[in-house]
Amino acid sequence: MAPVTLAPSPITPTVDFDRDGVQHGFLRLPYSRDDSAWGSVMIPVTVVRNGSGPTALLTGANHGDEYEGAVALFDLAQTLTADRVAGRVIIVPAMNYPAFQAGTRTSPIDKGNLNRSFPGRPDGTVTQKIADYFARELLPLADLVMDIHSGGRTLDFVPFAAAHILPDKDQEARCFAAVAAFAAPYSMRMLEIDAVGMYDTAAEELGKTFVTTELGGGGTGRAETIAIAKRGVRNVLRHAGILTGAPPADGRPAEAGRWLDMPSADCFRFAEDSGLIEACVDLGQPVRKGDLLARIHPIGRTGLAPSEYRAALDGILAARHFPGLVKAGDCIAVVGTVED
Ligand SMILES: [Zn+2]
Numbered sequence: 367m368a369p370v371t372l373a374p375s376p377i378t379p380t381v382d383f384d385r386d387g388v389q390h391g392f393l394r395l396p397y398s399r400d401d402s403a404w405g406s407v408m409i410p411v412t413v414v415r416n417g418s419g420p421t422a423l424l425t426g427a428n429h430g431d432e433y434e435g436a437v438a439l440f441d442l443a444q445t446l447t448a449d450r451v452a453g454r455v456i457i458v459p460a461m462n463y464p465a466f467q468a469g470t471r472t473s474p475i476d477k478g479n480l481n482r483s484f485p486g487r488p489d490g491t492v493t494q495k496i497a498d499y500f501a502r503e504l505l506p507l508a509d510l511v512m513d514i515h516s517g518g519r520t521l522d523f524v525p526f527a528a529a530h531i532l533p534d535k536d537q538e539a540r541c542f543a544a545v546a547a548f549a550a551p552y553s554m555r556m557l558e559i560d561a562v563g564m565y566d567t568a569a570e571e572l573g574k575t576f577v578t579t580e581l582g583g584g585g586t587g588r589a590e591t592i593a594i595a596k597r598g599v600r601n602v603l604r605h606a607g608i609l610t611g612a613p614p615a616d617g618r619p620a621e622a623g624r625w626l627d628m629p630s631a632d633c634f635r636f637a638e639d640s641g642l643i644e645a646c647v648d649l650g651q652p653v654r655k656g657d658l659l660a661r662i663h664p665i666g667r668t669g670l671a672p673s674e675y676r677a678a679l680d681g682i683l684a685a686r687h688f689p690g691l692v693k694a695g696d697c698i699a700v701v702g703t704v705e706d
Pocket residue numbers: 428429432515516518
């Protein structure tokens with residue numbers, strides 16, 4: 367097959383990634399539309415560089431309704447000074463910026479789910495153009511890639527950092543070492559329902575050390591989970607040798623919390639009915655195989671029995687559907703198994 371030559375990305379950075387010091391700017395993506403004929407999407411970016419050394423690429427709001435990463439990274443961008451850095455930190459607090467501005471998971475412009483849009487296209491939709499720029503321009507600059515997710519408006523999670531089982535065991539070990547360094551209350555060996563098109567997969571296929579998280583949800587951030595994100599980002603940068611100096615007194619806990627695993631698709635429970643969900647277990651609580659996780663009450667009339675959803679394995683409730691009403695097909699619960 368002849369190699370495919372892609373057009374250059376239409377995105378122009380207003381920062382110079384090779385210059386020392388702190389620069390705040392934008393990834394400018396031309397987007398011609400009714401209210402702005404020659405307009406652009408302006409995605410905020412900060413680069414902090416100090417000499418040679420490894421590069422970390424840090425992103426939040428890959429999904430626009432997930433807030434811990436955005437808060438932690440807007441804060442880091444505003445406070446990180448070059449004298450604390452050995453190497454380079456590239457910070458994009460709101461990766462899918464149109465979705466972030468709208469407070470929605472996907473982009474209001476093209477309905478694009480950025481984390482299902484990789485490797486993207488330089489001549490595609492706005493979301494595909496963002497994916498293409500990260501895949502071809504930013505990921506190759508990075509040694510360490512951290513993408514901070516939460517549950518968004520429809521899911522809620524126990525706070526964990528995570529990596530995936532990978533074919534390259536050296537790379538996998540680097541990823542899990544970074545997960546441990548993040549030192550969230552939980553650390554997860556994560557199984558994806560559908561890894562095609564994910565930023566994670568694009569980064570992993572380039573051999574990068576990749577860490578992701580799920581730090582709460584419900585379409586907001588909590589003081590506890592924001593603190594975990596702020597501390598975890600600095601912990602991983604320190605682990606990579608990019609952030610120098612002593613950690614603050616409120617720095618990292620001694621070690622990562624409990625390790626969780628998602629050994630098979632049995633972890634997931636999907637609604638087969640629509641209706642009113644009755645949670646029977648809260649996040650973090652232990653469950654045994656066969657335990658009731660949730661009931662779904664029909665809401666069209668009274669007098670009907672609820673349907674029951676039970677755990678298929680022993681573990682803890684690691685994620686749950688957040689809104690009180692569910693539709694058939696919604697993910698209503700995830701059970702993570704606890705490693706010894
Ligand atoms: Zn997400």
